[in-house]
Amino acid sequence: MISVDEALARIVANVRRLPPREVALLDAVDRFAARDVSAGLSLPPFDNSSVDGYAVMAASCAIGTRLKVVGEQAAGPDRSLSIQPGEALRILTGAPLPAGADAVIMQEETEREGNEVLLKAEVRPGEFVRQRGGDVTEGQKLLAAGERVRTQTVALLAAQGMSSLQVGGEVQATVVSTGDELVAPGSPLRAGQIYESNSILLQTMLTNCGVDVVSVTHCQDRAEEIEAALRAGARCDVMVITGGVSVGAHDLVKPALAKIGATLDLWKVAVKPGKPFLFGRANECAVFGLPGNPISAFVTFLLFVRPAIFKLMGADDAELRLPESTARLRVAVHNDAARPHYVRGSLRHGSFTPVGLQESHALFGLSRSNALLLAPSGAEIAAGELVTVSTWE
Numbered sequence: 525m526i527s528v529d530e531a532l533a534r535i536v537a538n539v540r541r542l543p544p545r546e547v548a549l550l551d552a553v554d555r556f557a558a559r560d561v562s563a564g565l566s567l568p569p570f571d572n573s574s575v576d577g578y579a580v581m582a583a584s585c586a587i588g589t590r591l592k593v594v595g596e597q598a599a600g601p602d603r604s605l606s607i608q609p610g611e612a613l614r615i616l617t618g619a620p621l622p623a624g625a626d627a628v629i630m631q632e633e634t635e636r637e638g639n640e641v642l643l644k645a646e647v648r649p650g651e652f653v654r655q656r657g658g659d660v661t662e663g664q665k666l667l668a669a670g671e672r673v674r675t676q677t678v679a680l681l682a683a684q685g686m687s688s689l690q691v692g693g694e695v696q697a698t699v700v701s702t703g704d705e706l707v708a709p710g711s712p713l714r715a716g717q718i719y720e721s722n723s724i725l726l727q728t729m730l731t732n733c734g735v736d737v738v739s740v741t742h743c744q745d746r747a748e749e750i751e752a753a754l755r756a757g758a759r760c761d762v763m764v765i766t767g768g769v770s771v772g773a774h775d776l777v778k779p780a781l782a783k784i785g786a787t788l789d790l791w792k793v794a795v796k797p798g799k800p801f802l803f804g805r806a807n808e809c810a811v812f813g814l815p816g817n818p819i820s821a822f823v824t825f826l827l828f829v830r831p832a833i834f835k836l837m838g839a840d841d842a843e844l845r846l847p848e849s850t851a852r853l854r855v856a857v858h859n860d861a862a863r864p865h866y867v868r869g870s871l872r873h874g875s876f877t878p879v880g881l882q883e884s885h886a887l888f889g890l891s892r893s894n895a896l897l898l899a900p901s902g903a904e905i906a907a908g909e910l911v912t913v914s915t916w917e
Contacts, residue, residue: 525792525793525801525807525863526790526792526793526794527793527794527845528757528827528864529680529795530797531790531793531801531828532620532710532827532828532831533827534790535673535789535790535803535810535831535832535853536791536832536835536844538634538789538803538805538810538833539832539836540695540836541693541812541835541836541837541838542678542690542692542693542695542761542836542837542838543837544558544559544690544691544692544693545558545688545692545693545694546690546691546693547688547689549666549678549681549682549686549687549689550678550686551672551687552673552678552688552689552691553563553675553678554672554673554674554689554734555672555673555675555689555691555692555734555837555838555845556667556670556671556672556691556692556732556831556837556838556839556840557667557668557670557671557689557690557691557692557696557838557846558667558669558690558692558838559669559675559690560665560667561666561667561681561686561689561803562663562665562666563660563661563662563663563664563666564662564685565599565660565662565683565684565685565725566656566657566660566661566662567658567659567660567683567684568649568654568655568656568657568658568659568715568849569656570602570617570620570656571621571653571654571655571656571836572599572600572618572620572653572654572770573616573617573618573619573621573628573652573653573654574617574628574652574653574654575617575630575631575652576615576616576617576630576631576837577615577630577631577632577634577652578591578593578596578612578613578614578615578628578631578641578834579597579607579610579612579613579615579621579622579625579627579628579631579635579636580605580607580611580612580613580626580627580628581611581624581625581626581627582626582627582648582649582651583601583609583610583891584609584610585627585629585643585646585647586604586646587643587644587645587646588642588643589612589643590637590640590641590642590643591609591611591612591641591643592610592611592638592639592640592824593611593612593614593639593640593641593806594607594611594612594613595613595614595618595622596613596615596616597614597615597618597619597620597622597715597861598601598619599616599617599618599619600619601819602620605623605636606622606623606624606625607622607624608622608624612629612641613625615620615628615914621653621842625652625731626649626650626812627644627647627650627651627652627768628651628652628653628704629643629647629651629652630645630652633645633721635755636730636893638673639795640662654774658792659896660680660832666681666838667681668840669838669904670838670839670840670841671840671843672839672843673689673691673780681775684837686728687806689804691837691838691852692740692836692837692838692839693836693838694736694837694847695733695734695735695736695761695762695833695836696735696736696737696760696761696762697730697735697737697738697760697761697764697833697887698737698738698739698741698756698760698762698763699723699726699727699730699737699739699740699741699761699763699764699765699766700741700742700750700753700754700757700764700765700766701720701722701723701740701741701743701747701765701766701767702742702744702745702750702761702765702766702768702776702777702816703720703741703744703767703816704708704744704745704769705717705718705884705905706710706718706719706742706767707719707720708719708720708726708742708913709721709850711913719819720742721887722767722814722821723740723742723766723814723889725764725818725821725822726742726764726814726821726825728827729822729825729829730762732763733815733830733833734833734837735762735833738760739755739756739757741756741757741868744912745768745776746776747776747780748754749780749782750768750776750777750780751783751784753831754780754781754784754786754806755779755784757809758786758806758807758809758811759809760785760809760814761808761809761810761811761836762810762812762829762832762833763806763809763810763811764812764814764818764825764829764837765777765811765812765813765814766814766815766821767815767816768802768816769800769802769813769814769816775800775817777813778802778813779806779878781811781813782808784806784907784916785806785807786804786805786806786811787804787805787806788802788803788804789803789804789805790803792800793824793828794862794863794864795825795827795862795863795864795866796861796863796865796883797815797820797865797866797883798815798820798824798830798866799815799820799863800815801813801815801828802812803828805867809829809831810836812824812828812829812832812839814823815884816828817885818885818887818890819883819884819885819886819887819890820882822882822890823866823896826846826868826896826916829908830844830846830883831845840866845914845915846896846914846915846917847914847915848912848913848914849871849895849912849913849915850874850910850911850912850913851871851875851876851895851910851911851912851913852874852875852876852908852909852910852911853876853897853906853908853909853910853911854875854876854877854907854908855877855907856904856905856906856907857878857897857899857903857905858899858903858904858905859892859899859900859902859903860902862901862902863901864898864899864901865882865898865899865901866896866897866898866899867882867896867897867898867899867916868880868882868889868890868893868895868896869893869895869896869897869903869913870892870893870894870895871894871895871913871915876897876911876913878897879892879893880893887893894915894916894917895913895915896914896915896916897911897912897914898912898914
């Protein structure tokens with residue numbers, strides 16, 4: 525068996541980024557930038573007022589001063605107005621500052637008297653003026669290649685006049701599940717059968733990663749059926765297989781992969797839950813064989829499939845790992861197993877609490893969990909200790 529870190533390094537090294545594509549800004553959210561983006565426009569692009577009031581020369585202002593009002597500038601087209609000492613210009617929020625003005629006094633601190641305005645507060649240079657380039661300057665890097673595009677990011681890019689963005693390639697995937705004991709939800713159960721839940725779990729996780737799931741196929745434990753499904757799935761960028769990857773008489777995935785010409789790069793990883801696991805390639809398709817137990821499939825997807833998908837999409841190395849948080853452990857956790865254990869639990873208000881049965885089949889606890897705690901082999905972690913947990917939502 526190899527370690528989680530070694531397995532991840534091998535997988536990432538064997539995955540190549542897909543060619544980039546241009547998408548509308550709205551479709552770029554949660555994708556990864558394909559190139560650096562720098563500002564071509566300063567923000568604000570011109571000096572403007574942050575309040576409704578009067579544009580003035582600060583040197584002409586004192587409490588009790590009366591200034592002549594020589595015009596008005598609203599937000600919108602610049603009227604190219606100007607003021608001289610002793611003058612003021614009525615100005616609205618967002619409006620360009622007139623030539624000669626270096627400050628704005630709020631209307632609440634003035635009193636209008638015909639074509640004059642009485643100042644009731646002192647004025648300092650730059651007051652209530654949004655300076656050109658005060659937020660962003662031309663040439664400033666806004667987005668780095670491989671960085672995740674967030675909702676806030678697209679607002680910044682739209683303010684630059686951009687309507688589209690080059691992002692990493694779109695990943696297409698297929699899900700193949702196996703097992704005679706599995707029945708589709710909605711069908712009647714016979715003795716010894718259970719409902720098949722891994723497909724919908726994995727399809728949802730793929731979709732949440734931004735993947736286009738092309739097909740979902742369930743196969744009985746028949747070699748020819750599995751081989752046909754794998755051959756069809758190998759046309760995608762990613763194929764996720766659940767079940768049938770062990771060494772039992774009915775575990776037919778590995779020989780079926782050999783028949784379609786796939787090469788396997790690793791077989792068993794020291795992780796709990798998550799054994800067995802395999803990774804390989806079928807031409808340009810990255811193939812992941814996940815355990816049949818749902819919790820094992822969930823954990824190995826997060827540890828190995830998710831990073832590979834993000835690399836295909838053009839993510840930088842920092843984006844490949846799960847987000848981490850520090851939390852205080854509510855109850856003691858120990859791991860006397862030979863493999864590191866990813867404990868499922870609830871992260872709330874800075875505290876982490878393991879939830880439900882910590883077994884590879886136990887879906888209820890997983891359904892109430894939003895974080896993983898890595899407990900190394902032999903670990904004894906006391907209640908109240910600060911721990912690092914990984915999240916996925």
